Amino acid sequence: MNVTIHGTIMSPWVRRLLACCEEKGVSYDIVNVVPLGEPDPEFLKISPLGKVPVMEVNGKFLPDSLAGCAYIESEVADPPLFPNDSWELGWMYWLCDFLGTGVFSKVEAPLFINKFVNPILLQTDVDEAAIAQAIEEMPRHFDYLEEQLGGGKEFLLGDVISLADLTAGSIFVNFRHAGETVDPNQWPSLSAYVERMHTRPSFARLIEREKKAVGAVSPMFAG
Ligand SMILES: N[C@@H](CCC(=O)N[C@@H](CS)C(=O)NCC(=O)O)C(=O)O
Known part of the structure; x- marks a missing residue:
């Protein structure tokens, strides 16, 4: 295919x-x-x-x-990314929505736009108020993800990867392009999870392609 x-x-x-x-x-x-x-x-x-x-x-x-x-x-059934269990499937859609409507829209998109796209790529104005608002929104969104990953879960649904993890992994790449990292002291499970997702062969290949495309222009690859 x-x-x-x-x-x-x-x-x-x-x-x-x-x-x-x-x-x-x-x-x-x-x-x-x-x-x-x-x-x-x-x-x-x-x-x-x-x-x-x-x-x-x-x-x-x-x-x-x-x-x-x-x-x-x-x-392409294998490996499955949408769980079979009805509750797990519903919960996965919820997590995708939380990640998109909450984490991405409220926290990561404003930071990505105002700390990377506007100042670095477009060299246009930065909305400092939007950055401040995103920083304020961050704890409650990250606390929720930290809670979801509690009890040593490898993935958001437990032992098996799902689309929710690809969604989170992807959104957190933009967070890193904004020069941000998940504080391991405040959110130890989330911080380790993002690291695990980004070192999977799938994400490692995607991140490598982005590095070749934008290089040190992105705060993620600078220094
Ligand atoms: N629900 C859509 C969201 C896609 C989306 O918001 N893409 C953004 C880029 S990150 C976009 O194209 N924005 C341009 C616009 O809204 O005009 C999906 O998952 O494909």
Whole structure:
């Protein structure tokens, strides 16, 4: 199976879909689309919301990473990333939503935009109030993840990896691009978990590609 992924490798949602391909051994090509400014009308034809990623498969286009991951799961069963157990499956969707609506939107996106994209890539204004607000939001979001990982869990659902882990792993790459790290004294389980996720072969390959693309420009790779 081969898919084409339209988007930028720096997007957490593109990266989540790439991580799904990497984990399942699905080969992929990347068409670089950076969703800044007014979307190209041609792109809106395959992505009505103007967002990345779009997954192209057999001449058809799926404009959402969750939809793309669900499609891949259904085509390539091993290793499973969506649990069979009904409760676990529901809980996994909840965790994905918490990570996207909470951790990403409230904490990591404002930091990524205002500590990396705007000052470093675009050299435009930084919203200091947005940074302060994100720092304020961080503890309650990270406390929740720390609690979820309690009792020595390897992954968010326990012993087995799921899409929730790819979502978290991906979002925390952006956190690192913003020059941030999870404080191991305050959140020891979360800090170790992020390290474990980022050293998995799937994420290690994705991070290496990003390093080649942006190099020391990203605070994640500087120094
Ligand atoms: N639910 C979508 C979210 C995708 C998303 O928000 N992508 C951002 C990049 S990180 C984007 O394309 N933003 C451009 C825009 O909103 O115009 C998914 O998982 O694919």
